[in-house]
Amino acid sequence: MARPKADLPASEAVQALIDGEGRLAVRVTPGARVEALEIAEGKLLAKVRAKPQDGKANDAVRGMLAAALGLAPSRLELLRGATSREKQFKVAG
Template identity: 85%
Template sequence: MARPKADFPAAEAVLALIDSQGRLAVRVTPGARVEALEISEGRLLAKVRAKPEGGKANDAVRSLLAAALGMAPSRLELLRGATCREKQFRIPG
């Protein structure tokens, strides 16, 4: 059985959460049943299937964000939060 595609809000809604310096804060839930991006109370929440082992969850979040924004994952830079749930990415303008 094929996995369902990830669910995420419109790119405009995600772009609206980026600050003036191109930073985007994300709260991550690794090991989730489904992959999804949600906006709740003005924050971006990312749910990924990957476990937080060896950076796999970070890579999954980067890929999910890139798909939602329509850009290559290599363009997103993880600024902080490599080992915690609260992460910050730099999104190129």
């Protein structure tokens, strides 16, 4: 059975959470049943199916963020939180 596509908020809503220096904070839930990005109480929450081993969950979050922002995944750099649920990405450009 094919996986359903991730549920993504509007690009403008995600872009509004990027600070003046191009940083985006994300709270991640790895190993979730569904993949989704949601905005709750002014924070971006990411749920990914990937398990947190060998950077797979980080790569999945980067891919979802890139899709939501309409960017290539290479334009997002993980600044902080490689082994934490609280992550911070730098959005290039």
